[in-house]
Amino acid sequence: MSQTVQQLLQAARQQLAQLVPSSEASIEAQILLMQILDVNRAWLLAHATDVVPDQPVQDYTHLVQRRLLGEPIAYILGYREFFGLKLKVTADTLIPRPDTETLVEAALQKITQPWQILDLGTGTGAIALALARHAPLSHVTAVDASEAALKVAETNRQNLQLENISLLHSHWFSQLADQRFDLIVSNPPYIEAADQHLSQGDLRFEPLSALAAGEDGLADIRQIIAQAPDYLNDGGWLLLEHGYNQGEAVQDLYQLAGFRHIQTLRDLGDNPRVTLAQWP
Known part of the structure; x- marks a missing residue:
């Protein structure tokens, strides 16, 4: 089933809210999708209704699952700003x-x-x-x-x-x-x-x-x-x-x-x- 950027973010946000506060869940959902699609936050907002291909959806689901198991965002992304x-x-x-x-x-x-x-x-x-x-x-x-x-x-x-x-x-x-x-x-x-x-x-x-x-x-x-x-x-x-x-x-x-x-x-x-x- 095809999913849009907005639908993916909403589903991930609901899942991640079990792990972190809702405000952080929203940010983490965006960060992980930005990683998969190699885009910035502005792109996500401008393309909310775009349909995401199956492979990136699978890759995104995998990252969300890793996060739900408690793995730190920094390790999932492989980098940290300091x-x-x-x-x-x-x-x-x-x-x-x-x-x-x-x-x-x-x-x-x-x-x-x-x-x-x-x-x-x-x-x-x-x-x-x-x-x-x-x-x-x-x-x-x-x-x-x-x-x-x-x-x-x-x-x-x-x-x-x-x-x-x-x-x-x-x-x-x-x-x-x-x-x-x-x-x-x-x-x-x-x-x-x-x-x-x-x-x-x-x-x-x-x-x-x-x-x-x-x-x-x-x-x-x-x-x-x-x-x-x-x-x-x-x-x-x-x-x-x-x-x-x-x-x-x-x-x-x-x-x-x-x-x-x-x-x-x-x-x-x-x-x-x-x-x-x-x-x-």
Whole structure:
């Protein structure tokens, strides 16, 4: 039976409303059909009564079913927008989130001259690539313990044609020898290992190693703060993303390690999300 663009969207919207709020269901239905037909939202609106051929209908139905099983939109599409950049994402990487843009904005405010920058646990390369794009005179070193994630980051680097960035296979600082940096940034794992959210929503599909960090979620943050002074130039900055309820604990860790000018910034939802500090 032939179906029009409008009929397909309506049916998908009703199905997806079982998974997400109706307003999001409408947007997701459009995004998935835009992917299949390789068109924009304006085209969908202008061609609402157009009949869609059978094969695209089947392909669209398949994508909707994947979404109904809970698979994140970003993994279905194979990309995610972050800080104005279109980034490839796979199941080997964490999906870049808007709240992490708070970290990028804070870092860019600190960069007033060509700096050596380090991004720990780069994943898709989202943070590192955003900094490389907007601080073109600086050089960014991006590391990750996952070789699969580094391949994704390298694809993104090539697609964006950014040359002021180097990718390195390293578990945090392990392969950095005696290198020093003016700015270190990281969005490390920070969810408690027993947190029930790890078995819900998008988190079910993302790599656990990029999400959970010990009993209190602070294991990796502790390690980074403790080791960072050996890799920071005098007056250098360390910026870390963390959980909404971890701001005070992260500030305490900075203070114990000897950092100064400690400050916590809030994300788009007004939650404490990024804590930064300067090495004396």
